[in-house]
Amino acid sequence: MNWDWGAVRDFMPHFWDGLLVTLQALALGSVISFALGLVWALLMRTPTRWVRWPVGVVTEFIRNTPLLVQLFFLFYVLPEWNITFSALTTGVVAIGLHYSTYTMQVYRAGIEGVPAGQWEAATALNLSLRHTWTAVILPQAIRRVVPALGNYVISMLKDTPMLMAITVLEMLGEARLYSQEHFQFTEPLTVIGVAFILVSYPASLLLRALERRLVR
Numbered sequence: 001m002n003w004d005w006g007a008v009r010d011f012m013p014h015f016w017d018g019l020l021v022t023l024q025a026l027a028l029g030s031v032i033s034f035a036l037g038l039v040w041a042l043l044m045r046t047p048t049r050w051v052r053w054p055v056g057v058v059t060e061f062i063r064n065t066p067l068l069v070q071l072f073f074l075f076y077v078l079p080e081w082n083i084t085f086s087a088l089t090t091g092v093v094a095i096g097l098h099y100s101t102y103t104m105q106v107y108r109a110g111i112e113g114v115p116a117g118q119w120e121a122a123t124a125l126n127l128s129l130r131h132t133w134t135a136v137i138l139p140q141a142i143r144r145v146v147p148a149l150g151n152y153v154i155s156m157l158k159d160t161p162m163l164m165a166i167t168v169l170e171m172l173g174e175a176r177l178y179s180q181e182h183f184q185f186t187e188p189l190t191v192i193g194v195a196f197i198l199v200s201y202p203a204s205l206l207l208r209a210l211e212r213r214l215v216r
Contacts (some may be wrong), residue, residue, distance in 0.1 A: 025163060040100060071165055174188075
C-alpha cells in the first residue's frame, strides 16, 4: 500500500467543510440536549402524576430506540405530515432529543445529590420555589454533573457520522463522497479517524481534570 500525500492535500478542503458541519451539529445538539434534559428532569419531579407519566413514557421510548431509527423517522416520515426541515436541522434535533433523555438522568442524579439540609435551609429562609431552584438547588446540582455532561458531548461527537445516513456531509460523509469519486479510501478515512482522536482524546483528558477540580 502506497500512501498518497497528494490525495490528502486534495481531500483537506472537503475535510474542513465536513469538520465545520460536525462542530455545528455537535454544538447545537449539545445545547438542545442540555436544555431539554433539564426540562425533562424538572418535569419528572413534579407532584402531578399526569405530568410525570407521559414524560417518563416519552423519554423511555426515545432512550430505548436507536438514534439511527429516529434520524430516519424525522427525515423521511415527518415530511409526509408536511413537517419538513433541512437535513442538518433534522440531524441536530435528533441528536439533541436523543441525548436529552440521557442528560435528564444526569440532572436527576445531581439534584438528588444535593443535601437535604439545603432544601431545609431554603424553606427556613422562606425562599420561593423558583428562587430555591434557581439560587440554591440547580447551581449545586449542575456543578456536580458537569463532567458527566461532558462525557455525553464526546459521545455525541462520535455519533455525528450517523448524520451521513440522512445526506448530511459531516466529516465521514465528506470522506465517503471523496473516496467514491476518486477511488481512494485509505487517505481520507485515515484523516477522519485521526481527527476524531485529536478532538475526543484531549477533551476526555480535560473532563478528567475538571472532575478532579470540582470534587475538591
